[in-house]
Amino acid sequence: MRKQLAIVAVIGLSLGLISWGFKGHRAVATIAEKHLTSNTANVVKAYLKGETITNVSTWADENRDKATSSWHYLNLPLGLNHDQFLDAVSKQGNDNVYSAILKVEAMLKDNTSTPVQKNEALKYLIHLVGDAHQPMHVSRKEDKGGNTIQLQFDGKGTNLHALWDSRLIEHEGLSEADIVKQYDWANDAQIKKWQADSPMEWLWESYQISTELYADVKSGQTIDEAYYKKYIKTIHLRIDQAGVRLAGELNKLFNEVTAPKIDVTAMFVNKATKDIVSVTPLNAIGKAVGNVVSTTGKVFSVKDIGSMVLVNLGAAYPNQLLTVVLKGDAKQMASQIEGKTISVEGTVIDYKGKPEIVITEANKISIKE
CATH class of the missing domain: 2.40.50.140 (Nucleic acid-binding proteins)
Structure with a gap:
């Protein structure tokens, strides 16, 4: 993840928006690891050359590839119903988080993809599933996903995107291990339901939340404890959903695949x-x-x-x-x-x-x- 505040404002605007921050992305990945089948875990480890899902979860931000900067988000106007949303996303082309998820999953399914291609595609998928669940990544182009909506929180300047990127999570004050313990609450029935949803539905959920978030703040506003208490549960939900769904996608891709032998070093x-x-x-x-x-x-x-x-x-x-x-x-x-x-x-x-x-x-x- 990018540095908060100034670095988010500069890099985020030029190379695409960043989601969940370092702790959030790692939490998504760690939750996913808990829900992998043993065979999937072995295949993932092989394609990642021994690295863990958690440690590569921020690679797509750190990689800073301008060619894929638009893969991290989806720009849409407010006020769309579900059918209008589906139509708008389908007409956007190939350079957004939805098309990117489909693209890297196709590469992972393709038997002609090289180990290097699968390594990179897998690292993107791990990250982009998290991006899809960050509400401010499915938001308006005119304010750059909330980056230009300036706010005050905990006595410091921030913006709507950074607030949801990491500031609310940091305010909670939990360690990475405690985040995973408290956020990953879904039971078997909930996991089955979430994993049955398509990437398009993940994005529709984010769009509905970001619509509410836009209505709930004004530029220059001071974010108080009541706002934090109202929305921290939403963050818990979205990170848990992202981790569970990432595991679901990886299990679909790799549970029946023989783990390849790839040199780690x-x-x-x-x-x-x-x-x-x-x-x-x-x-x-x-x-x-x-x-x-x-x-x-x-x-x-x-x-x-x-x-x-x-x-x-x-x-x-x-x-x-x-x-x-x-x-x-x-x-x-x-x-x-x-x-x-x-x-x-x-x-x-x-x-x-x-x-x-x-x-x-x-x-x-x-x-x-």
């Missing part, structure tokens, strides 16, 4: 240093202590402490998956990488139980476009 030789470098997923970096690796992740925080700059990847401190320590010439990169997805190369060390990579040369960091 690729290797290459750095010609400049002659080092053998392992391409290691960020979530597995803690197991690579002592190895020279290349890894990729989103920068969540950058802190200059004078002699060095601390860069946290995967999550903000203290939940980061990796800390990159910039020293010497590498410190010049600090101002360029905040909030971006970067690749780094170096030796993984252990610092007080946390993995770190110390970088002194700027060419060991590359910003992903």
Whole structure:
């Protein structure tokens, strides 16, 4: 997920809207993992090259591909009934969250798709099912999904989109584990009902909610505790529905599929240093202590402490998956990488139980476009 507030406002407008925030997307994925069949879980693990659904759940935002930026949302005018909604969505073409879900599911079903294509399609599907359930992702074009509707909440400026992206969830104050425990309440009958619904119906539900949300605020309004209490249950519902339905889609796709054998780690030789470098997923970096690796992740925080700059990847401190320590010439990169997805190369060390990579040369960091 993007940084909140300023970063959401800038990146969100240029590359498409972002949903649920880091905690929300991970909650959707973790709930989904609980509802997978064992065979589906094995197939998913193989296509994700050993990574978990939870750890790739924000990849589609971090990837920042302009060609797929419109895949994250659906723009529609207010006031449509169900039939008008179906007609409007069907006429929108191939660059919205509905068509994107159908597109990546088709790729996952296609036996001619390569492992690389299936890996990317699966990461998109995991993320986009979450997007489809965030009400402000099925909303109006003229206010960019609520991004231009300015509000105040918890004594800080925000907007309607960011409020639903993460601010209400953050206000609740739960850990990721507690979010999953409290949000995933559906019984067997409810799960069966939700998983029988089509992606079009998920979006219709979001559209109905966003219509209510537009009517319930005015630009400049201060959001109070009553608003939070009124709508936090809606957030619980939508995240639980997204997780349960994601599991349903994955089970339909993979329950009868034989898990492929795919190498988890690729290797290459750095010609400049002659080092053998392992391409290691960020979530597995803690197991690579002592190895020279290349890894990729989103920068969540950058802190200059004078002699060095601390860069946290995967999550903000203290939940980061990796800390990159910039020293010497590498410190010049600090101002360029905040909030971006970067690749780094170096030796993984252990610092007080946390993995770190110390970088002194700027060419060991590359910003992903």
